[in-house]
Amino acid sequence: MTQTIFWIIQILLIPVLSPFFIGATRRIKARLQNRAGASSFQPYRDIWKLLHKDEVISEDASWLFRAAPYLIFATTLVIGASIPLMSTALVNSYTGDFLVVVYLLALGTFLLALAGIDTGGAFGGFGSSREMLVAALTEGGLVLSLLTVALISGTTNLMAIPQSIGSVPFSESLPVILAFIGFSIAMLAETCRYPFDNPSTHLELTMIHEAMILEYSGKRLALIEWSSANKYLIFITLGANLFFPRGMADSLELAPVALALAVFLIKVGILCVAVALLESSIAKLRIFRLPDLLFTSFVISAVAVGLVG
Amino acid sequence: MDYFTSPSVFYAILAVFAAGATGALAFRHHDRAANILGNSLAAAGSLAGLLFSGAVLLEGDVPAFGAGSSFSLLSITFRLDQLSAFFMMVICLIALLCSIYALGYVRHYYGRYSVGMLGFFYNLFIASMILVATSHNLLFFLIAWEVMSLASYFLVIYERRESASIRAGSLYFIMTHAGTAFIVFAFLLMYQATGSLDFEAVAQGMAGASPLVRNAIFISALVGFGVKAGIIPLHIWLPSAHPAAPSHVSALMSGVMIKTGIYMLVRISLEILPGPFLWWGLVLLVIGGASSLLGVLYALSEHDLKRLLAYHSIENIGIILLGLGGAIVFSSAGMNSLAALSLAAALFHTLNHATFKALLFLGAGSVIAATHTRNIEKYGGLIKLMPQTALFFLIGSMAISALPPLNGFFSEWLTFQALFQGVISLDVTTKTVFILAVGALAFTSGLAAACFVKAFGITFLARPRSEAVSRASETGIFPRLAMAGLSIAIICLGLFSGAVVRLLSGVGGSLANIGGAEAADAAGFESVSVQNGFASISMPAVFIGIGLAAIAITAVVFLLTRRRQTVIGRTWDCGADLTPRMEITATGFSRSIITVCRRVLRPSSETEIEYHDANRYFPKIGEVTMGLHDVYRTYIYRPLQDLLTLLAGYTTKVQSGNINAYILYIFITLIALLFLLDLTT
């Protein structure tokens, strides 16, 4: 029974919390810019508003354009159920493999890129092109950085990894640290943050993610915004729980799990602050400088894998 | 059931193909009859072959059977062990659906080219592939191999009034025969070492062969079969030959024929040659990584839909070789269960690639038949004109991009897991190769996704970019039936991957150098786990998870927004008129990735501007052609060709054109051989 409850929490946690952390990151950034900024709960309001608006769909759009947001959101839900959140005792051996997560993310990107092309607008296409460039070159670093922790813990199941990473002594944690660096770069690329993309840009020419969703409105826009929030939280969670698994519960008792959830929120909050700090202190890179960074991520992660064992 | 796997059934299947071939030839003046006869008999034969090979896979090997011949070395014998049966199953599965497709597709050749000839060579081609996969004698194998090459050559030059087809055919002819020369060399070495040409006897006799001989056999087999499989840099024939053939033949060539090269590589390196060496596996890993990465990058730069797909075949062969290379490395290190895992990954990817590449080629064939162009830049908006073809092509695209929950994802997952095991369990130098292979595989699948966003997006989405395309219409019922069949196969192979892995585990385990090890364990809910739970996955769970989540979210959103309307408007165009010329082009889409990889790909761009005036101030028309420098031609094949021409220049002096002189050469050779004989005895 408790297990069922925990599973429900596990599945719902990511979509429920994700708008908050997007909002929080924005707010921290606003503060760093000496502004008050919108409330951390602003994304909830935006999504609520969009769900209550009409929709305008281009006459050139096909069923793919209409179906994509639902499927993309569905992939983030499945991923949310496959990643470690609070307790290492909860193991999903069906979809918990890290490759499943990586490729489900790729599925979302694939569908979104197609939807970007679908309407035949001038911006959607190059948004897709850039997105696929970044996504394709991120893959190597992402897979190898996650492989590092998987090798250390002797399983590629994400939900089982934290248990053994937590017991790695500090003197042997070099691969973990390197992998985390590689992972962070991949994370910034996948979630469209600085220096890869400006999440709040209005200039079509500098867009990557935004350019693809220019044509969406109403409920489908809400779903897309929500799924990218989910994706952001998924990556933050992976970063927090795979590389710094301290504080995760190792049983399914109520008290430790509640504690673990609190610790989880704090860890995610810290990472959000880190992202905001990073975004406020660096400039966006030229698109042809991005591959260098992504290859750096790949090389660092490859070295990390080499150092394991 | 035992009755069903008897040799006579096998002969009957061959007879059906023979009937199809002769029937099509007999009715060559009557296009419709030739089409129906040739293709329906091919379909019937393939169906029977599919059932037959499936029965063999379930029931166990059929021992060698067949007719001997009066020649001591050539015996027309067949053997259906698990590996042969598996490849025969792949061949028959794809051939079945391609034949159904051809029933409708061939119609547009009526009155233009001889449908009878097409039917003849098509049946011959399928039958010869089956013979290649099942023959049990090296010499007989060579004959079947040559028939397969020639039949496919005639299919490549089928549209004989296109000069491009003829050129592609010639290149194919030369390359494949250069490859055959290496194969013959490998076989001769085997014969020399064992004194027999029967597979079983050769495999037994090879145990005593020296490492030098074994290495030489492996290298020449790798080159010879590598040409057919299309590994880089021996691939140059592939992107021009596959697109030139009619689409259902392209599907067979790309989906199945190149796999015969893989079949023999597996057979030679894991069964015939005892105790493979570590470096064989490493070489295959390096070649596989390079082929997959370069293949997908070249595919990105292609704007010809079928050439693009042909380059993806190179990529997927690379992925298969990663699995095979891993299997050889593990086998040489004595880790049999890992070798079984790795080989299962390679074989699974072989099967998967056959299904989705055939589907994609068939889809491309329908698109080309409807639009009369192969240039991807001219397409657009076909999803509204050909909705079902678009859906099938999308399924194929997702499968080849290794997106879950389709079959392409599962075999790449298995390949990844095999490579991970290599990273875990091997020494530092070997491990490095495996890490790089993992990286290559990861980048490859990302780039493949990018390439298929391009291929699918530019072809089917947005608005038509040319007049011809806007008049396209959905293809006939048979092509759609065939594509639907392949789509179902793709989905089922993804869903029931657990069962397939168990089957392939048996196939791999039957090989001598793996010795019966299990590839993966099966747990509940169709889930597969490798290496005692190092990794586990359940494809049905992924499928159902996505489905349930999508249904749930759709229901929730529907409830929330049921009172809101959806309005159809024009695409947001910033107030200016949007024309199809403003849409992203395939060139534009992939140019950024090509620019990133410019060191490897060597992009070229030529600008041509026509001016209004002599001072060249006012340009009239500007044209930029973007492409790639052909590195292989410039640095490998051109020098080779020059060298050959030079040598040929010397040898022309020998060619006097006088018959007497030629007979004199024969005479001298005879005498010289006699001397040689005398010296050796």
Place this chain on the structure above:
Amino acid sequence: MLRKILTVPKILLDRQSLAGHGEGIATSGEPREETRDIFKGSLAIRLVTAGSTNACEQELVALSNSYYDVERFGVHFVASPRHADILMVTGPVTRNMREALVRTYKAMPEPKIVVAVGDDAIDGGVFGGSYAVLDGVHNVIPVDYEIPGDPPAPRQIISALLDIIAKLNSRRPAKD
């Protein structure tokens, strides 16, 4: 740094000092029922410059800086009319921009609000009567609210926006 994140910046104008400086003048009477409650705390603006002098744009850009910081009220500018709730138009609408303005309006999903910003947009302002302009946004698309001024100061605009939001949300629908 942490203090900076946690405390409200000093130079920011507070809410009280903003109120009452300007108001959104409703042109179409009662707000439609469907707009009620939807825009609570979330408003996306699409700006169309229909032949303006760029003065209004300068002021609108100032809204996002750290002094006025319109974002704290949940108001933000977006890149596509598809994402927008409010269409802000500046300038007297030149003949060349007419079609673009209409298309932008059509591209927005319902419910949508049109706000004419500045005297030019309201009735043509100093350009009124010129052969090149159409004398205000209302001649092209229905306008819901007007923010007068030539150009209106940022403070006026924010004040008017808050007023508009208040009007949209607070007023009871007629039949209730």
Place this chain on the structure above:
Amino acid sequence: MSYLNETTMLALATVIFAAAGLLHFTQKYSSSIRLYMLQSCAISVLLIASAFDRLTPLLVVAITATITVKVLIAPYFFFGLIKRHELKFSVSAYLNTPVTLVAIAALLLLTRSDLFSSLAGLAAVDEKLLRLAFATILISLFLSINRRGALSQVLGILSLENGIVAFALFAGLEESPGFQLGITFNILILVVIATVFASMIFRKFGSLDVSTMKKLKD
């Protein structure tokens, strides 16, 4: 071969050898063809004799085919050919008669030499016969080299064929029916192709002298 004693066999072998040798010195096409017929007859006799030894259906077919093709059809073709194109003489050779003789002698010496001893070991009946058959092969080849006329060259090749058959018989290979069938089949093809080519070439160039055919290369 027990039905023929050694002397008979030696005689037949000599006939075959002599026919090949004499082909070098015939002046007329018709006599060349007759010599070939003679040679083929000798071969047929040898084949029939071997059939008594061990009769298989395939061997019967092979013998029938050999007799039909070599003794009847091929000469008939050639007679038809020379009649149609009114050819009579085939005098031109690269080497004159004495030098040809010397060359033939040298070839004979070669077959007698130790060089050949390894092959001679194959002999089922008599080493001498084998050497003779081999000499036939070499001399026939030499005929094709030496003669300019296309018809003589074809005859040289056919005679070579006969030499090979004789060699196979003496080496005891006649039991392999595939071998017999292959050779027969080969001859059939050769005759057809040669005829077609010869008439095509004659129509085009008006001569069968290959040295006037140099233009073919261009």
